[in-house]
Amino acid sequence: MHPAATFELVLGMLGAVLLLHWLAARLRWPPSIALLIGGGLLAFLPGAPRVALDPDLVLVLFVPPLLADGAWNAEVARFRRHLPGILSLAIGAVLFSTLIVAWVAHWALPSLPWAACAALGAIVAPPDAIAARTVLQRVELPRRLETLLEGESLLNDATGLVLFRFAVAAAMGAQVGPGAAAGRFLVLILGGIAVGLAVGLVWSLIVRRVRDEVLIITCTALSSWCAYLAGETLGVSGVIAVVTSGLVLGWQQHVVFSAATRLRGTSFWQVMIFLLEASVFILIGFSLRAILVRAGGIEAVLGGLVGPLLAILLALTLARFAWIFASDALLVALRRLGLARERPLGARCATVIGWAGMRGVVTLAAALTLPETFPGRDFILLAAFGVILVTVVVQGSTLGLLIRWMGVRRTAEDAAPLDLMAAEQAMMRAQLARVENLARDEDGTVIHPQLLRRYTARVRAGEQFTGSTEERVQAIASHFDIIIAAVAAGRAELVRLHRANRIDNATLRSLELDLDLEELGAESAKA
Structure with missing residues (x-):
């Protein structure tokens, strides 16, 4: 495609993004659903160009900033408090779902090698951070559920991608033992954390010494890509490096940013994330045409592949529910034995978490990275897209209804120790104390009476x-x-x-x- 034509295609795609976002707002849909369906429909318009996604480019371009945005806004205290539950979902649920999907895929298609079935399971097992966020930001959940789902979506891609690499290596003839795989997984995770901490430290040092707001904002925007590329270059998890650096940046930005930098940086970042997030889903929709062509057309899909695809989708959904309910039952037993303090989720909250398993860009990008000679590659691509389409459209559109039907809502336990009024009053008292100190001369003479009256009046109004x-x-x-x-x-x-x-x-x-x-x-x- 000519460069000018490529630029025109990008402009047209951005125009479609704006139109589909407007349509989603009118229909009260999550934007990801409108973008995914709209992209798929646009791909079949007469004269529409074929869009072939480069998986490596997709991973490095879209995943780091979108993951960093989630980590940037994560509540570290809640994240740390619920870390066991997050790890249960991000590691345990992904591993269990991978095994179940691999078994069902081999049962449905006996000709598909076990290693290829495992690769398929690793591709579709981890829910996607981007897909989850576009849906979760439109619903209100108890803080604990919100933290569990956000934390899972930030960490589970690392688990899925590591399992995927091992499965691909085994399918291509390499010998991968369980012990070696576990050791390698630990190195990838710990190495990613170390790289993320290093990137966060370097960023903090730079921001504290630079005075130019544009440079600070640019440095912050580039940090996610730096963390990801540094992690991948050093042979550790780039995803974990991005999440770790994002947590560090989000924690530090309140003390290293000026007010002007925060305002301008937030505006820039919101626009960039909007464009990247929207582009991901419309590009996934555009890729449907190429996937169907590789699979032999819609007739071939409807003729012999619907059954295996439905079996895989059902297995994936049930495996997630089984892990979540089994983990909650184990937590109940541990509490009765006095070995756990965390409250069980309960059936209603467990159902909501089980249904919140939307897949997205990482699933498709991982499938696209399969070698051309990989056994069952076309079927795996089709299965990956089918899982994305069904989970985003069906689960994403009904999650809000399920939450309301289950009666899951925030309670008094979700409130912070200080409510809005108490926090505001504490802030104003601190401001008044500082003004009283600075608004008087050394001999006690008031030199800024208007300021003193203003802050005193604010405090008294709040107290009265x-x-x-x-x-x-x-x-x-x-x-x-x-x-x-x-x-x-x-x-x-x-x-x-x-x-x-x-x-x-x-x-x-x-x-x-x-x-x-x-x-x-x-x-x-x-x-």
Whole structure:
């Protein structure tokens, strides 16, 4: 394809992304569903170019920043508290699902070698971080379930990819013993953690010494790719390196970023993640045409492969439920013996976690990396796409309904030790103490009385408010609605003066920035 035509295709794809996102919002669908279906339909339009995904490029381009974004926003304390449960899902459930899918695949297609069946199981076993996040951000779960699913999606790709590499090596004739595989897995994980910590440390040192906001934001954006490539180059898990560095960056950014850097960096990062996330799913949809052609067309699929595909999908779904319910039953037994303090999930929460197993880009990219001579490659590609399509569309679209039907919701146990009002009051007292110290001269004379009155009034207003949190929020909203309206009036006047050539561009931008910051502060306080 000519470079100009490739650029036109990219522009057309971005236009389709915007249209499909708008459509998803109107239909109240998770965007991933609209993008996946839309991409698949666009691929069959007359004259539509064939899109062949380079698996190595897909992994290195999309996976690091999207994983880093999830790690960046993870709650480290909750992550650490629920680490046993996360590891049970990210390692145990993936390994168990791989074995069950391998057994069912060999049963359904006896001609498929065991190693190829294991490779298929490793490809489809790990739920995808990107697919999970696009669905989970539209539902409200108890904090524990949210942490378990987010943590699982961040770590399980490493397990799946390691199992996949061993299975491919075995299928191509290499001898891989269980002991050697376990040792290699441990090296990959620990090495990935070490690389991620090193990247996070280097990033922190750079950010603390650089004053240019653009350089800081660029350095932060590149850190995920640096961690991934460094990990892969050193022969350890690039996925674990990205997650570890993302956790470090997310923890440190509150103390190393200035307010302006945080505002500008967040805006840039949100746009980049939106484009990457949307591109992933529409590209997966575009790849359907090439996969069907390799499988012999839709007739061949409907003729002899539907049965094995349905068997694999059913086995994958049931294996996840079996592991989760068995793990919860084991936790119940351990609590009765006094060997565990963690509460069991219960049937309703376990059902929700079992259904939240959407697959995505890592599954397809791993399948595409199979050598051309790999036994059963075309069937594995078709199975991988079928699993992605069904889990994203069916499970992704019904997860919210299941949560409501099961009555799973946040409770008082999910609340932080300090509620909004208490935290805000503590913050304002700290501000007042600092202002009282700085607003007075050495002899105690007040040199900034307006500032002192302002912060004193804020603290007293909070202390004297006797209503509930909801009433406080309503009062704050009404207060800041007036500020936002005043900002809008000021901005309109600036534009009028600029249009009348009474102020220049520099004056307009300078005063408009003040208004923008005031509006952002008011909207943040109102929210």
